[in-house]
Each structure stands twice: as C-alpha cells, then as structure tokens.
Amino acid sequence: MLASNLVLGAVEGVQFNGGDIIFQLLVFIVLLALLKKFAWGPLMGIMTTREEHIANEINAAENSRLEAKKILEEQRNLLKEARKDAQGLIENARKQGDIQRDEIIVLARSEAERIKEAAKLEIDQQKEKAVAAIREQVASLSVLIASKVIEKELSAEDQDKLINEYIHEAGEKQ
Known part of the structure; x- marks a missing residue:
C-alpha cells in the first residue's frame, strides 16, 4: 500500500505545464531547422x-x-x-627450297650429260686413233707379207699403191 500511495503521490506531484511543452517543441523545431540547414544540407552534399x-x-x-x-x-x-x-614465310621458304633443289638437279643432270658426251667424243677419237694405228700396222704387215710372197722388190710408187688398196679393203671389212 505504501507503494501505491507513493505512485499516487508522485502522479499528484507532477504537474502538466503546457508552456514548457510548447517551448520545448519550438526549440526542437528550431533545432531541426538548424540541423537541416547546417548539418543535413552539407551532409547530403557530401553524400x-x-x-x-x-x-x-x-x-x-x-x-x-x-x-x-x-x-x-x-x-x-x-x-x-x-x-x-x-606460316606464309615458312611456306615460301619451302617452295624456294624446292625450286632450288629442282634447279640443282637439272644442272647436275645437264653436267652429267655434258661429261657423258665429252667421254663419248673422246672414246670416238681414241677409237679413230686406234683404227688408224691398226691400219698402219696392217699396211706394214701386208707390205712385208707381199714382199716375201712376191720376193721381188717393189718401187716406192707401187708400195704406196698397194698400201692404199689394203687400207681401203681393211676399212670396208670393218
């Protein structure tokens, strides 16, 4: 009971003062206006x-x-x-290499053909020399055999004539 008396006495001791509330409300509104002007505006500007x-x-x-x-x-x-x-450079280099390889092969073949022809020509020349040497030997042997068979002496003119005949006959037989 004592507690309830204290609560009632406290309520009875509080008086409602309308002037203080209005004053505090005005101060609060002024404070809000000042905050809006000086704090809220710059704060919003910063934001x-x-x-x-x-x-x-x-x-x-x-x-x-x-x-x-x-x-x-x-x-x-x-x-x-x-x-x-x-890739293009590699392909070009490869093509150029193929072209050079083909050129080298052609040159080598032509050189081989030239050497072969030169060898044939030399063989023909050597053959002609050998045939001429054989003809001379045949002519000499023919004269020797003819002189022994005939056992007579021939004049130089007759010998030349016989030699030329034998050479001519030997050339036709070959």
Missing part, C-alpha cells in the same frame, strides 16, 4: 559528391575493362596475323 565519385569510378573501371577487352582482342588478332605471316 551526393561521394555518390557521384563512386559512379565515376565505376564508369572509369567499366571503360577500362572495355578498353582492356578491346586491346586484348586486337592483340589476339595481331597474333593470328603474325602466325599467318610466319
């Missing part, structure tokens, strides 16, 4: 500036990403082109 800065940073990052992507694509294209050029 707006920060928001714009972040938006600019995002845009710059996006632009950088797009530019990096573009540069990467260009680099890939350049790399592909360089590979094509390298």
